[in-house]
Structure formats: structure tokens, C-alpha cells
Amino acid sequence: MTKWYSVFPKNPVMSMIAWIAFCFIPFYLIFHSASKLEGSIALAVLIMYLICFRFAYSATNGLVYMWIALGMVINAAMTVLFGYIYFAFFTAFSIGKIRHTVGFYIMYGLHIAMTVGSVIGGFFIETDLFIQEIPLIVIILFSAILGPFYLYSENKSKRLEGALKTANARISELSVYEERQRIARDLHDTLGQKLSMIGLKSDLAVRLVKKDPEAAIQELHDIRQTSSMALKEVREMVSNMKKVKLQEEITHVQQILKAANIQLKLEGNPQYDRIPTMLSNSLSMCLKEAINNVVRHSQATACKIKILQTADFIEMIISDNGIGLSKSTKKPSSNGLNGMKERVEFVNGELELLEKKGTTIKITIPIVITHNE
Numbered sequence: 001m002t003k004w005y006s007v008f009p010k011n012p013v014m015s016m017i018a019w020i021a022f023c024f025i026p027f028y029l030i031f032h033s034a035s036k037l038e039g040s041i042a043l044a045v046l047i048m049y050l051i052c053f054r055f056a057y058s059a060t061n062g063l064v065y066m067w068i069a070l071g072m073v074i075n076a077a078m079t080v081l082f083g084y085i086y087f088a089f090f091t092a093f094s095i096g097k098i099r100h101t102v103g104f105y106i107m108y109g110l111h112i113a114m115t116v117g118s119v120i121g122g123f124f125i126e127t128d129l130f131i132q133e134i135p136l137i138v139i140i141l142f143s144a145i146l147g148p149f150y151l152y153s154e155n156k157s158k159r160l161e162g163a164l165k166t167a168n169a170r171i172s173e174l175s176v177y178e179e180r181q182r183i184a185r186d187l188h189d190t191l192g193q194k195l196s197m198i199g200l201k202s203d204l205a206v207r208l209v210k211k212d213p214e215a216a217i218q219e220l221h222d223i224r225q226t227s228s229m230a231l232k233e234v235r236e237m238v239s240n241m242k243k244v245k246l247q248e249e250i251t252h253v254q255q256i257l258k259a260a261n262i263q264l265k266l267e268g269n270p271q272y273d274r275i276p277t278m279l280s281n282s283l284s285m286c287l288k289e290a291i292n293n294v295v296r297h298s299q300a301t302a303c304k305i306k307i308l309q310t311a312d313f314i315e316m317i318i319s320d321n322g323i324g325l326s327k328s329t330k331k332p333s334s335n336g337l338n339g340m341k342e343r344v345e346f347v348n349g350e351l352e353l354l355e356k357k358g359t360t361i362k363i364t365i366p367i368v369i370t371h372n373e
Contacts, residue, residue: 042078042084045074045077045078048070048074049071049074049075049078049087049090052067052068052070052071052074053067053071053090053091053094055067056068056071056094056097057094057097064098065098065103065107067094068091068094068095068098068107068111069107069110071087071090071091071094072091072110072111072114072115073114074087075087075088075091075114075115075118076114076115076117076118077118079115079118079119079121079122080118080121080122080125083122083126085115085118085119085122085136085137085140086136086140088111088115088140088141088143088144089140089143089144089147091111091144092111092143092144092145092147092148093147093148093151095107095108095111095148095152096147096148096149096150096151096152096154096155097151097152097155098152099155099159104148104152108148111144111148112144112145115140115141115144116141119137119141181342184339185285185339185342185343186285188289188336188339191230192288192289192292192336193252193256193288193289193291193292194226194227194229194230194233195230196256196292196295196296197226197255197256197259197260197295198223198226198227198230200259200260200295201219201220201222201223201226201259202219202223204216204219204259205219205220205223222259245272245280245284246270246272246275246280246283246284246287246307247270247272248284249284249287249288250266250287250305252288253287253288253291253305256291256295257291257294257295257303260295261301262294262295262300262301262302262303262320263301263302263303264302264303264304264305265302265303265304265305266304266305266306267304267305267306267307268305268306268307268308268309269307269308269309270307270309270314271309274309275309275314276367278347279314279347279365279367282343282344282346282347282349282365283314283316283363283365285339285340285343286316286340286343286344286351286361286363287305287316287318289336289337289339289340290318290340290361291303291318292336293336293337293359294318294320294322294359297322297325298320298322298323298324298358298359299322299323300320300321300322300323300358301321302320302321303318303319303320303321304317304318304319304320305317305318306319310367311367312366312367313364313365313366313367314364314365314367315362315363315364315365316362316363317360317361317362317363318360318361319358319359319360319361320358320359320360321357321358322358322359323358324355324358324359325353325355325359337353340361340363344363344365347365347366348365348366349363349364349365349366350363350364350365351363352364
């Protein structure tokens with residue numbers, strides 16, 4: 001953060017040189033060439049101006065305009081009385097620090113008008129003095145005209161740079177958060193289905209261990225195979241190497257429903273090779289979660305999956321003949337249902353949940369991405 005006396009951003013040495021060259025040296029000359037009374041008045045005016053400049057730096061809201069306006073009045077009075085136009089240089093840089101665009105242009109116009117007016121008035125009062133100082137007057141006028149725009153642009157660039165850094169930091173935070181949410185959803189969808197299958201087969205193996213030991217052993221082998229498959233999928237998902245295909249997921253679903261003794265009926269006209277990868281991923285993960293809920297909560301004996309595909313949209317309907325969500329003693333995880341909804345909305349789709357002789361989930365996703373992605 002710059003100091004109050006800084007008129008050149010990032011260059012305190014130039015700022016100090018400017019104060020010495022345009023303020024204290026000319027004031028010293030006035031003090032020695034004028035009477036003691038005039039010198040005392042000039043000293044008092046200098047102190048007043050330094051106070052105005054300091055408070056204009058730290059003021060907020062409308063007070064900054066008041067302090068800058070007082071600085072303009074002091075500058076005009078010093079110009080007319082002593083030919084001391086140099087305060088205009090510092091007032092110009094005070095105006096350049098104004099953030100509000102309308103306020104900047106209003107104060108800029110007033111400053112130029114008062115500075116030029118005081119110079120013209122000074123020519124009539126102290127003609128010889130002003131003629132001698134024409135080169136310096138020209139320099140100060142140019143600084144009063146160009147200085148505010150330089151500093152205003154510099155400060156605006158800094159603010160934009162700061163806003164950009166803040167926005168980039170926020171985007172990074174949101175990206176990390178979204179990635180964590182995605183990983184959480186993927187883990188839930190992937191592991192939830194496999195663990196449900198392991199749980200079902202474990203219960204079945206316990207029931208068969210005395211009645212049919214060979215069948216129980218086979219179920220244990222299936223549990224081992226399923227756990228290995230789950231471990232493999234988690235590793236592939238974490239390494240971001242696996243792209244879930246809807247056709248493969250339907251095969252997995254058939255195995256799970258068969259193990260749960262739930263009859264599956266497939267309908268529709270899916271063209272798997274023409275479904276974009278992103279849509280296939282979303283549909284596959286939603287199908288995983290939906291079937292997981294059917295197996296764990298519905299108490300259904302039959303499940304129907306219907307996939308309708310046109311040139312404009314894909315519609316997937318999963319329905320069962322179970323007891324429905326409202327009557328289920330074990331409610332489906334809100335993470336799972338919310339995850340399904342988020343996945344569908346991410347690809348501009350819609351998810352509809354109905355309860356009528358069981359539960360029906362209807363997912364409609366528009367095809368706005370070519371299959372060659």
C-alpha cells in the first residue's frame with residue numbers, strides 16, 4: 001500500500017523529488033523574498049495544504065471531495081497572491097486517486113478550470129512575475145491535465161488486477177470443491193452398488209452355509225470377485241483413466257439385479273456407439289445409483305429400464321414395483337439422489353421422480369454434443 005505522500009506509484013524516490021522540486025524549494029524562495037507577514041501567511045497556507053492533501057488520501061465517501069476542493073481553493077489563492085501554482089501538481093494526483101468515474105471527471109474539470117482561471121488572474125495582478133515563470137507554469141498545467149489520467153488509469157489497473165487475482169483464487173477454490181464433490185459422488189455411486197451386492201451375497205452365503213455348502217462357497221467366490229472389481233474401479237476412477245460406458249453399466253446392473261432376485265426388463269432403442277461420452281458417463285452413474293436404491297430400499301421383485309434415443313434427446317426411465325420411497329423404512333441417501341440430480345443438471349437435463357405402484361425415475365438429457373467428441 002502506498003504512503004499518503006506518494007504521487008508516483010511504486011516510486012517513492014520520485015515522489016520525494018517532486019515534493020522538494022515543486023513545493024518546498026519554491027516555498028523557500030517565497031519565504032526569503034517576501035515580508036515576514038507574507039512568509040508567515042505562506043507557511044500557514046502550506047501547512048493547511050499538507051493537511052488537506054493528507055486527509056484527501058485517507059478520506060472515504062464524500063469527504064475526499066471536500067478535502068480536494070479545499071486544496072483547489074488553496075492552490076488558486078496561492079497562485080493569485082504569490083504566483084505559487086505548484087500545489088496544482090499535487091492536487092492533480094489527488095484527483096487521480098478518486099475511484100468513482102463521475103466524481104473523477106467532475107473534480108478534474110473543476111481543477112482545470114480553477115487552475116487556468118487563477119493563472120489568468122495572476123497575469124493581470126503580477127504580470128512580470130508570471131511572464132518569468134511561463135516555462136514552469138506550462139509544465140504544471142500539463143501535469144494538471146495529464147497527471148490525473150495517469151494515476152487514475154494506474155489505480156484502475158491495480159484494482160482490476162486485484163479483482164482478477166481474487167476471481168482466479170475463487171475459481172481455484174470452486175474447482176477444488178467441485179472436484180471433491182465429483183469424487184465423492186463417484187465413490188458413492190461406484191462403491192455403493194458393489195457393497196450392496198456384497199451384502200446381499202453375504203446374507204445368502206450365511207443362509208446357505210448349512211443347507212448347501214457348495215452354493216455358499218460359490219457365493220463367497222462371487223463376493224471376492226465383486227470386491228476385486230470394486231477395488232479396480234476405485235483405482236481407475238481416482239487415476240481418472242476410466243470412462244464409464246452405458247452399455248457396460250447395464251451389464252453390471254443385470255448381474256446385481258439377478259443376485260438380488262429382481263427380474264429385469266429392458267426396453268428401448270439405445271445406440272450406444274452414438275451416445276456422447278459425457279452423456280454416457282452421466283447416464284451410467286445415475287443408473288448405478290438408481291439400481292442401488294432399488295436393491296437396498298424398494299423391496300421390489302421386478303425392475304424395468306427403458307432407454308429411448310432420438311436425434312435430439314435421450315430418455316432413460318427406471319421403474320420398479322416396490323413399496324416406494326415414502327413407505328420405505330430405510331430412506332435412500334440424500335447424497336445419492338442429489339448426486340443424480342446434479343449430474344443430470346450438469347448436462348442440461350431433467351430428472352423426475354414419481355411414486356405410483358413403486359418408484360419411477362425419469363431422466364431426459366438433450367443431445368447437444370456430437371458423438372465424435
